Amino acid sequence: MKRFLLALFCLMAFSFSVFAEANPVADNSKAMVSAAKQMVKEITPQELMDLIKGKANFVLIDVRTKEEVPAAKIEAKEYYNISRGLIEFMLPKMNIPTDKLIVTYCKVGGRGVLAAETLKRLGYQNVVNLKGGIKGWIEAGFPVTNPLGTFKMVPYELTGCAE
Numbered sequence: 001m002k003r004f005l006l007a008l009f010c011l012m013a014f015s016f017s018v019f020a021e022a023n024p025v026a027d028n029s030k031a032m033v034s035a036a037k038q039m040v041k042e043i044t045p046q047e048l049m050d051l052i053k054g055k056a057n058f059v060l061i062d063v064r065t066k067e068e069v070p071a072a073k074i075e076a077k078e079y080y081n082i083s084r085g086l087i088e089f090m091l092p093k094m095n096i097p098t099d100k101l102i103v104t105y106c107k108v109g110g111r112g113v114l115a116a117e118t119l120k121r122l123g124y125q126n127v128v129n130l131k132g133g134i135k136g137w138i139e140a141g142f143p144v145t146n147p148l149g150t151f152k153m154v155p156y157e158l159t160g161c162a163e
Contacts, residue, residue, distance in 0.1 A: 021127035033110045036117035042131040045140035048103060052076055063087060063115040064134075068107065071143035074130075074137055084111040090117055098124050105130035105137070 051058055052075075060076035062069060063084040073079070082090045084106065096102070100123055106112040109132050116129040130137065138144060138153050145151075 005114070010093050029110075033113060036113045039120060040113050040116040041128045042109075042113065043128045044102065044131055045142055046139045048074070048130055048137070049140075049142055051101075051103070058103055059096055061091070061102060061104045061115070062134075063104055063106045069144055072134060072138070072146050074105065074134060075143075075145045075150065084115050087115045088122065089122075091119065093120065096124075099126055101126075102127045103130060104128075106133045107113065108133040108135045 034071060048060075050056075055077070058076075058078065060074060060079045062073055062079065062081045064081070065083045069081050073081070086154070102116075102119060104112040104116045104119070104127065106115070109129065112129040112133055116127045119127045132139070134144065141152060143150050143152050
């Protein structure tokens with residue numbers, strides 16, 4: 001019985017290692033994001049906050065899906081939610097000058113940098129991406145807005161609810 005279980009375990013381990021080969025689609029996706037980061041400047045959450053506080057003339061484009069936005073968004077004077085899949089079609093219709101500063105963001109950075117790269121390819125000259133996306137923004141301690149209001153998130157341990 002022990003030999004049977006050992007043989008079964010070895011067979012299972014071998015099967016998992018055979019199917020655990022590299023995922024070429026995931027590798028290509030990572031390569032696309034990495035290549036986009038070579039073309040697009042990224043700004044920190046602090047740099048974006050400085051733009052907002054300084055009342056800079058820029059456009060903030062949230063490229064998350066419309067379903068993601070109600071959880072939390074970054075407030076800016078000129079804010080648009082245009083999902084990553086529609087950016088090529090929607091932004092050119094908005095008559096935003098090609099030399100105006102555009103800041104893109106998503107959840108953690110990947111879609112934002114791909115959107116920024118696309119905008120650069122379309123002819124927008126002053127496009128940057130928020131490094132770390134809204135997650136990085138929140139982790140830096142900056143406020144977000146949702147239908148309940150504007151707030152800062154705190155670690156769960158600081159809420160008094162943790163045991």
